[in-house]
Amino acid sequence: MDQHLLDVAIELFAAYDVPIEQCAAPSESGLLGNETYCMSSIGYVGNGVKGVLILAATRAAAEAWTTAAGGMECDLVDTVGEFSNMLLGRLKGRLLKEGIPISLATPMTVIGDGLRTSIAPGASSWQFFEGPGWHLGTRLDAAFEPGFRREETPAAPAEAGDAILF
């Protein structure tokens, strides 16, 4: 799941012509340090698995993403929430192909200075990325119940950018 998260993060920002690269944690104090300005979380649940995706961004990141998405006047909270939504949506598509269907909640985003998170239960790891002049961090928490099994013959999902007319 960590590899999928890495891949979809790079894919998502590439779709907006924003190159990002994986990097080490930018702050010794963890997360993005005092620069952590926006944080969005989305819960998810599947058959025998549940967890949360967290997306943390510096203010410069949120402003850059708003510009990349069209530059219209927009609340940074909304931008970070929508990017976390698209990130988990892409991850959902990959998990579905592996027989792990999940349902997503709606994002909850906060803004502040030096935001921090609680320790995650279950399997979890932060991944950090840097863009031009900014950083972001993502964390996927996943708790699998005993006896969890992938579903057989998973159907292929529609992909980001697909437009289907019935």
Added chain:
Amino acid sequence: MTARVMVIDDSMLVRRQVSAALKTPGYLVTEAVDGVDALEKLAGLTDTKLIVCDVNMPRMNGIELLEKLSAQGSAVPVVMLTTEGQPELIQRARSLGAKGWIVKPFKPEFLVATAAKLAPLGA
């Protein structure tokens, strides 16, 4: 002549993106933040020719809105615009009368082409 499109999404960013894409060729765009807001606004608008609707929204999601519109006998075409791509969800929307499904992030030209097909300007 123009045509009115309602865009329904709890994300202001997405509403602004859709509005910008559709206003360029000449559509009038009305925004709603979720299914409840959309139903209230649709009741007062008789000239809506197309609905572009997210799936995951608070209060009333896109599938629930499709159910309500279907029960009302609405003839306004609905296209879903969402991060979701699960085949069962797409089929559910189709069975409730949705005319299309677009997965975010969307290409503006695809959205405009979809609008032109379902709600042509000047029709």
